Amino acid sequence: MKKILVLHTGGTIAMSKNDQGAVTPTDQNPLMAFDQLSTADYTVTAQSVFNLPSSHITPDHMLTLSQTIQQALTTDVAGIVITHGTDTLEETAYFLDLVLDTPVPVVLTGAMRSSNEVGSDGLHNLQAAIATAAADAAIGQGVLVALNDEIHAARYVTKTHTTNVATFQTPLTGPLGILVAGQPQFFQQLLTTTACPISKLVPNVYLLKAYAGMDATLFNAINLPTTHGLVIEAPGAGNLPPETVPAIQALLAQHIPVVLVSRCINGVAAPIYGDIGGGRQLAELGVIFCQGLNGQKARVKLQVAVSAGLQAAALQTFMQNANS
Numbered sequence: 088m089k090k091i092l093v094l095h096t097g098g099t100i101a102m103s104k105n106d107q108g109a110v111t112p113t114d115q116n117p118l119m120a121f122d123q124l125s126t127a128d129y130t131v132t133a134q135s136v137f138n139l140p141s142s143h144i145t146p147d148h149m150l151t152l153s154q155t156i157q158q159a160l161t162t163d164v165a166g167i168v169i170t171h172g173t174d175t176l177e178e179t180a181y182f183l184d185l186v187l188d189t190p191v192p193v194v195l196t197g198a199m200r201s202s203n204e205v206g207s208d209g210l211h212n213l214q215a216a217i218a219t220a221a222a223d224a225a226i227g228q229g230v231l232v233a234l235n236d237e238i239h240a241a242r243y244v245t246k247t248h249t250t251n252v253a254t255f256q257t258p259l260t261g262p263l264g265i266l267v268a269g270q271p272q273f274f275q276q277l278l279t280t281t282a283c284p285i286s287k288l289v290p291n292v293y294l295l296k297a298y299a300g301m302d303a304t305l306f307n308a309i310n311l312p313t314t315h316g317l318v319i320e321a322p323g324a325g326n327l328p329p330e331t332v333p334a335i336q337a338l339l340a341q342h343i344p345v346v347l348v349s350r351c352i353n354g355v356a357a358p359i360y361g362d363i364g365g366g367r368q369l370a371e372l373g374v375i376f377c378q379g380l381n382g383q384k385a386r387v388k389l390q391v392a393v394s395a396g397l398q399a400a401a402l403q404t405f406m407q408n409a410n411s
C-alpha cells in the first residue's frame with residue numbers, strides 16, 4: 088500500500104467565503120477535516136506547513152517547503168502532494184522542480200473557488216493530485232501540477248486566467264496528461280533535468296517587464312551592490328527599446344547577471360534582430376537568453392542558480408537551456 092503525504096500551505100483551497108463575501112483564510116484548514124482521501128491502493132496523511140495566501144509566499148517559504156519534502160523523502164513515502172494558492176503556485180512548483188532530486192512524484196494543486204462556495208473545486212483537485220502522486224506513471228516525471236483534471240509539468244505551466252477553474256495551461260507543450268474519472272493518464276514526457284540543490288537563498292534577484300518606450304530609469308534604480316540578478320521580460324523574441332541598452336551594459340559591467348525571456352505567452356526568446364536593443368546586440372553584450380520559461384519562472388531559476396554559486400559560463404549554460 089503506497090503512502091501519500093499531503094502538505095498544506097494555504098491558498099483559496101484552504102479558505103472560506105465570509106458573511107461579507109470576502110474569501111479569507113480560516114484558523115482551521117477545512118481540508119484537514121476531510122479524512123476520506125485514502126483508497127484501497129494508498130493511505131493519505133496530511134500535515135499543515137503554512138496557511139498563507141500564495142501572494143504571501145516567499146522564496147524562503149519555498150526553501151522551507153523543499154526541506155520539509157526532503158525530510159519526508161527519507162521515509163517510505165511514495166508520493167507527495169502540496170496544496171497551494173494558485174497565484175504563485177507555478178513559482179513554488181518550479182522552485183521545487185529545480186532543487187529536488189527525486190523520482191518520487193511531487194504534485195501541486197490548488198483551487199479557484201474556496202471551500203464553502205458552490206462548485207468548489209478544492210476537494211476534487213486534491214483527490215486528483217493524490218491519485219496522480221500515487222500513479223506509477225508519475226514516477227520520475229519531475230514536479231507536476233494537477234488541477235481541473237489536467238496534469239502539467241511545473242516547468243512550463245502558468246496561471247492564465249484570474250478566476251476560471253481552467254486557469255492552468257501549458258502554452259508551449261500542452262499538458263502531460265489528463266485525469267479521466269479520477270484516474271491519471273499520461274500522454275507525453277518532458278526531457279529530464281539535473282537538480283540544483285541549495286541550502287540557502289541569495290536575495291535581490293529582480294524581474295522587470297519591458298514595454299514600448301521604456302527608458303533606463305528602472306534598470307538604473309536596481310544597479311546596486313546588493314543586486315544579484317535581473318530577469319527582463321522583453322517584447323517578442325527578445326528585443327528592447329534602445330534607451331535601455333546603456334543601463335543594461337552598466338548592470339553587466341557590475342557582474343550582475345541579466346537574463347532575458349519573452350513577454351509573449353508562447354514561444355521562446357532568441358537573438359534574431361540586429362538593431363540597437365535587438366536580441367542579437369543584447370546577446371553580444373552578455374545578456375543570457377533563457378528559452379521557454381516565463382519571467383516569474385526565469386527569476387526563480389536565476390535566484391536558485393546564483394544561490395547555488397553558479398557564475399559566468401556555468402550560469403549561462405544553466406540559464407539558457409530550459410531543460411537544464
Ligand SMILES: NC(=O)C[C@H](N)C(=O)O
Pocket residue numbers: 097098099100139140141142171172173174175197198199200
Ligand atoms: N485561487 C487562489 O488560490 C488564489 C489566492 N489568492 C492564492 O493564491 O492564495
